Amino acid sequence: MxxxxxxxxxxxxxxxxxxxxxxxxxxxxxxxxxxxxxxxxxxxxxxxxxxxxxxxxxxxxxxxxxxxxxxxxxxxxxxxxxxxxxxxxxxxxxxxxxxxxxxxxxxxxxxxxxAYSSLSLSSSSSSSSASSRVAVTGNGVAIGLKEDVMAIKDRLCGLSSKLEVVPIVGMGGIGKTTLARTVYDDSVIMYRFDIRVWLTISQDYSEQKVLLGLVDSMKLIGEHVSTIEMNDISTLKEKVYKNLKGRRYLAVMDDVWSTKVWDDVRIVFPDDGNGSRIMLTTRVADLAVYPDSSSASHEMRFMNDSQSWDLLKGKVFEDRNCPPELEDVGKRIARSCGGLPLAVVLVAGFLSGVDKIPSSWEEISKNVNPIVGPELEGILSLSYTYLSHHLRPCFLFMAMFLEDENISASKLIRLWLASGFLKHQNGCSKSLEEEAEEYLEDLVKRNLVIVTSRKSDGKIKCCSLHDMVRDLCIKKAHDERFLCVLSDSVVRQDVTNERHISFINEQHFTFGQSHMNNIWAPTIRTILYLNLLNFPYAPSFLRCYKLLRIFEAMSENSISIPSEVFELFHLRYLALTCSFIPSAICNLMNLQTLTILPTSLIAPTFYSWKRYWLSDCDPSSHLSLPLEIWRMPQLRHILLCQPYTLPHPPNDSNPPLENLHTLSYIKNLVWNENILKMIPNVKRLGLVYMTSTESHLNLLKHLDQLEKLKVHGYRGFSWQRQNPNFPSTLKKLTLVGGKLPWEDITRIIGSLPNLQMLKLRGHACWGETWETVDGGFPNLEYLLIEIFKLQHWITERSHLPRLKCLVLHSCPMLREIPEGIGQISTLELIEVDHHNISLVESAKQIKEDQESYGNYGLHVCVTHSHEIRRNSLHTSRKRARPSQYDAGSVEER
Known part of the structure; x- marks a missing residue:
């Protein structure tokens, strides 16, 4: 036959x-x-x-x-x-x-x-092919998943008798299905549950298909379900429900893409109080918590270098023994896979087919992405395909940045705004920046963007793309002619009619006119030069791009802004290095973001302006913004990484800068009603004072939109002469210098109802003893103290009722942390520097005391650096799941 x-x-x-x-x-x-x-x-x-x-x-x-x-x-x-x-x-x-x-x-x-039941298509067995996406060793044990397997098994076998959903979340190819399949096939799980069903939902979803899969996996087709009933959704739901009723079951819903799946099938899963469980795998964080918002998602982490190497060895060598001459290059290859299990498996398959000699492996080590990229593209592309249309350009724009770059979220958002990707909804009370923050969070929830650090309030501070997601991003962007990324020193010939162009290079390069000779793109809206060492003094090519909206070119040799820039009427975003801002800046009437870096910060560490200490600036410098800055109504962000003086607004009837949200750093500003009127909606403000002159800082209380304030005081500046008064809207406050008495910290700052973060540095405070009181700091979550002369701190747990993170650095005279600090129920972290042995021991004692009461949620970190880790609570390293605090140890850094 x-x-x-x-x-x-x-x-x-x-x-x-x-x-x-x-x-x-x-x-x-x-x-x-x-x-x-x-x-x-x-x-x-x-x-x-x-x-x-x-x-x-x-x-x-x-x-x-x-x-x-x-x-x-x-x-x-x-x-x-x-x-x-x-x-x-x-x-x-x-x-x-x-x-x-x-x-x-x-x-x-x-x-x-x-009609018979023994011959049917088994969705349970057929779905096993999906598990091949994960890396499994020869003995069937998944590499790097031991802790994950134990965590999921604990949840499946937990004491709770109610029906629970256990979501597993992660990007494509990270091993969600492998983890689920490993647990599903575990002998303990098989013994625990009366019935197990596995459904691969995938992107091609239909309600009938899912229900038929459930019916089929429970062997109901044939005698129990007729052909006619197979087409009746209500009958299928009833059959499934009745078959599960009264039995302890485990249902796996693999690769879920839509909340509609849960809405359609929820009714078929009875809750008989017998410990039944539903395991769900998805790439979308919001979808994972949709069935039960109280059920925490299990987030898949990237493999570390050791796990990647173990997996590679297990796939290439049957006995897992790698010849010594291949070990170094093999580890490099494994590391190049970026911790993604599927990438390791793909490249291992390729290695299995070549000679096991160093020269062959060396060649592969240079071509890991081309080898695994095409295979991964189809998997990762699904995440892009299921992106909402409004998120796609935001994601593709991230291809503009360097590989492995730690992208500032605030910068990215400003670029999105300047590009016109966000449209403000009528009647929406949120600012464009707030909407953009939600966009970025959505991309994170869909596991396309990695959070590398968060701010103390939990918002994203920096983010990045996994190398292979970035490759996908670049390809999609090129395929859709959305943007062009040029990474070589010579522009290729076919760059025409592009909208966004980014010049990137892993090494600093010198820009020349020849870079633009081969580009014919009068429609260009964005030009970014990254890692630029030198930029031409007179870039005449800019005249060809009259529609330019975004221009960034940070270089070491720039002294002033080229005059050609001021011809770009449509410019919305300008980031340059210079030491002088001319009055012609007012020609840029559509400018939203102005970022100016001093040339001294560019070399030798490019983009190191955040390390710039304002105390080192020259007090005699006379950098000043032009008076015409008050005639630029579209300005949203003025970011000056060296203090500039701000001229007082003219007395004519200029309209206020109502859109201005960020103003930083301004030197020796004397406040008056006219200035307050001109910047009514400022939210982030950075001030530097190098004088003892009265600056009327008590007027700050009238800035009723202000959320973040930094004040640096040097060379005679004293808070006692200023009579400070801060607005109740303030959420973040940083004080450096000025010697504000501790009693004023308690009285003035402690009364701010919305303050969440307080940083006290240098000589910000005066006195040896700080005593807090009841009712103060009602919402403070993050407290940083770097005060040399502080000796005694008297406080109770009720004085800082919501504190989560306490950082004590450069406090050599403070001998102990108040016992009441450890009793704060919300406290998660105490960080101290290793120089103060007494504080280290005090922190450890507080931790031990809390553990004796059953509180294992407090973490103690001892840092070996004077640098403050501003994101202690929310840091998530690239290619690693955000670490949980280890209650059983004290972390040394």
């Missing part, structure tokens, strides 16, 4: 694909797995009912041949051309088509067969 032979051969082909499985994308592997199950089902049908199969003979034969031809031809092309030169798009399309044909013919065959 030709059909039988063809199907038998196809079953073997789809099973024996394992020798080259690493060359297939997850999508292809899933489709091949489906074909395998269809072939097994149809082969069984032929075996049991040959008399009924005659009408299917030709179709089954031809279809089996077609499927086998597709798989084997692609495998041949892989071996002949190599993975780097072959696109898998056509292959995946052909697999999709043939799988659909198998589905149709299998449906027809099921209509022909007698």
């Amino acid at each position: 030709a059909a039988y032979a063809a199907l038998a051969s196809l079953v073997q082909t789809t099973v024996n694909r394992n020798h080259s499985k690493s060359h297939f994308s997850t999508y292809a592997k899933e489709k091949i797995g489906s074909i395998h199950e269809y072939a097994v089902f149809l082969l069984t049908f032929l075996e049991y009912y040959p008399e009924r199969a005659s009408r299917w003979e030709g179709k089954l034969r031809d279809l089996a041949h077609e499927a086998e031809d597709i798989i084997e031809e692609f495998t041949w092309r892989l071996s002949f051309y190599g993975r780097v030169k072959i696109s898998s798009f056509k292959f995946e399309e052909e697999l999709r088509n043939v799988t659909e044909k198998f589905g149709l013919i299998a449906g027809d065959v099921m209509d022909e067969r007698p």
Whole structure:
């Protein structure tokens, strides 16, 4: 029988694909797995009912041949051309088509067969192909997942009797399905639950398909569910519910993309108080908590270098023993995979097919991304495909930045705004910046963007893209002609009609006019020069880009802003290095963001302005903003990384700068009603004082939109002469210098109702003793003290009721931390520097005391650096899941 032979051969082909499985994308592997199950089902049908199969003979034969031809031809092309030169798009399309044909013919065959339950398509077994996306060693133990497996098992076997949802979240290829499958197949779990069902939801979702999968996996097709009932959704739901009722079950919903899935199937899962569980895997954080907001998501972490190397060895060498001469290059290759398990598996498959000699591996080490990129693209592209339209340009714009760059969230948001990606909704009370923050959080929740650090209030401070997500981002951006990233020193010839251009280089480079000679793009809206060492004094090419909105070119040799810049009327974002801002700046009437760096900060550490200490600036310098700055109504952010004086506004009837949200750093500003009137909506303010003159800082209380204030006082500046008064809206306050008495800290600052973060540095405070009182600092969460002369601190837990993080640096005379600090129920972290042994011991004692009361949530960190880690509570390192505080140890840094 030709059909039988063809199907038998196809079953073997789809099973024996394992020798080259690493060359297939997850999508292809899933489709091949489906074909395998269809072939097994149809082969069984032929075996049991040959008399009924005659009408299917030709179709089954031809279809089996077609499927086998597709798989084997692609495998041949892989071996002949190599993975780097072959696109898998056509292959995946052909697999999709043939799988659909198998589905149709299998449906027809099921209509022909007698009613029985032993012959059915098993969604549980077929879904196992999806688990091939994870890396598993020869003995079946998933590398790097031991802690994750234990955590999920603990939740599945927990004491709670109510039905619980256990969500697993992470980016594509990080091992969500492997973790779920490993737990699902665990002997303890198998023994624990009366019934287990596995559903691969995927992006091609339909309610009937999911319900049929549940029915099928519970072996209800046949005697219990007729063909007519299979088309009735209400009947299917009733059948599933009744079959689960009264039984302790584990249901796995793998690869969920929409909340509609849960809305459709929630009703079929009874809660009988018997400890049943639903395990859900998804790439979308919001979706993970949709079934139950109180159920914490299990976030998948990237593998570390050691785990990546162990996985690579396990896949390439059967005995896991790597020859010594290959170990160094092998570790480099593993590290290049960025901690993504699927990438390691893919490159391991490639290594398995080459000579195990250093020269061959060295060549691969230089081409990891080209090898694994095409396979990963199909997987990661789904995350992009399911992005809302309004998020896509925001994501693609991130391709503009350097590889591994720690991208400032505030800078990114300002660029989004300048690009016009955000449209303010009518009636919305949020600012554009607040809406953009939500956009960025959405990208993080979809596991496309990695948070590398957070601010003390939990908002994103810096972010980055995984190397392979960045590759996808660049490709999508190029494919959609959204932007052009030029990483070489010579511009290629085909740069035409681009909208956004970024010049990037891992090394500093010198810009020349020739860089723009090959570009014909009068439609350019964005030009970013990153890692630029020198920029031409007179960039005449700018005259060609009259529609430019964004221009950034930080370089060491710039002294003034080129006059050509002032011809760019549509410019919204300008970031340059200079020491003089001319009055012509007012020509830029649409300018929203003005960022000026002093040239001294560019070399040798590029973009190191955040390390710039204002106390080192020259007090005799006379840097000043021009008077015309008051005639630029669109300004939202003025970021001056060296103190400039701000001229008093003219007496004419200039309208206020109502859009101005950020003004930093301004030197020796004497406040009056006219200035307050001109910046009524300022939210972030940075002030520097190098004089003892009265500056009327008591007027700050009238800035009723101010949320963040930094005041640096040097050279005679004294708070006692200023009679300070701060607005009640203030959330973050940093004081450096000025010697404000401790009693005023308690009286003035302690009474601020919305203050969440307080940083006291240098000589910000005066006196040896600080005593707090009840009712003070009602919402303070972060407290940093760097006060040399502080000796005694008297406080109770009720004085700082919501404190989460306490940082004590450069306090050599403070011998102990008040005992009441440890009793604050919200406290999560105490950080002290290692120089003060007494404080270290005091912090450790507080931790031990709290643990004796059963409180294991307090973490103590001892830092070996004077640098303040401003994000102690919320730091999440690149390629690592945000670490949880280890209650059993004291962290040394």
